[in-house]
Amino acid sequence: MNDIKVDAPELDSIELDLFVQALQKRHGYDFSEYAPASLKRRLRLLADQLHCKTITGLTERVLHEPQLLPNVLEGLTVPTSEMFRDPAVFRTLREKVFPLLASYPLINIWQAGCAHGQEVYSLAILLEEAGLYDRSQIFATDLSDRALQRASEGIYSVKDAQQWSRNYQAAGGTHSLADYCSAGYKLIKLNQRLRRHVTFALHNLAIDGVFCEAHLILCRNVLIYFSDPLQDRALALFRDSLVRGGFLCLGLRENLNPSHAAQDFSPFIESARIYRLPTQAEGAHA
């Protein structure tokens, strides 16, 4: 198989390190604590997309062509998402978590790593249907500017709408997803009224601090890309941002075992990866 270029994996690892340093020094984005297997895979895809033969070729462009930064961030973070992904989780939020949130006069929700906003609108719809939305505030954050821009537009391909509509029903939606969006030939646009209690903001879980005082934090399928120490950092940040008795909802296959900060949470509904901080009373006894 002489026609195929065999690039040594060690060489890739060296190039990966150099790329990460360059991105950090040039643009201030720190990917040094991302889990290497996925990061390497994404870097190779990105190098391919940008017609660079090697990761070093990509490093050169990142250093000399600042206008590439948004592309590079998108390639490194891959903001893929769905509305009501894992519908059972959204059903559980609605049935088990919302009734407890309802006791607060104002409900703060932080959605960290909001990608193109699919989960933001999902949450807003569920809160609306539960009659809680007008005393809720959703803070939707991501490290990528471009992702936030897309999220605030709320425009998606109509191809996905059917699946999302099934997800919405399975999540216990009481209307029809079509009631919340206008559909064109190829695109759907979420009703912008749903944005009335959403604040979009840049926030990088790898370097930034506590963002708000939250009653519920949703951060699904973001920490899977982090190494153990960075996962721990993010979980500590979530713990410090939540009120006592606050809830944390993670992705369905996330594993908290390596994290020290995770020990402060107790499972609330493990099958949906929903965790909770001790309430005031429990805290006092501890």
Added chain:
Amino acid sequence: MSTPAAIAIGCSAGGVDALKAVLGGLDAKLSQAILVCLHSRSDTVDMLCQVLKRISALPVVEAIERDAVQSGVIHLAPPGYHLLVESDLHFALSIDPRVNHARPSIDVLFYSVAEVWRDALIGVILTGANADGAAGLRRIRQLGGVAVVQSPSDAEATAMPQAALEVAGADYCVPLSDIAPLLNRLCLA
């Protein structure tokens, strides 16, 4: 090649029966880590885990992110996520877009394990109706690993083994019933 440390298996349509045949025939003495990527819906993976537990001489678990890869254990890729292995032999998951219409994708798994285990790896492609796994199997061979492909004529769906043969070639191309004995021989040698 050195003594294999791991076996990575990929399949799609018809894969449940094929996996029963292969994994059910593995020797209890195997000390290799076994990683399985099947394209399927989540309930199929749960069911498969239960079925395989009954018929396999080796323990069967779903691969858990951040956990160590275990020798002598069969790890199934969780539904809806790509499965990768870090160089420190821990599992990692990714929810990046589908590859070859699949998540988990066999190519993603194979690329990652090819680099981790190099010539101490056996890659296996069984029945399936698309070309996922072919490029990954080529990568495994490039880095010194051994490729085993189910004979297309013997497979319930031929496209996957056929594509693997065309893109990667194979060190062994044998019918389903011969695969477990072959793996036992390669691993216990």
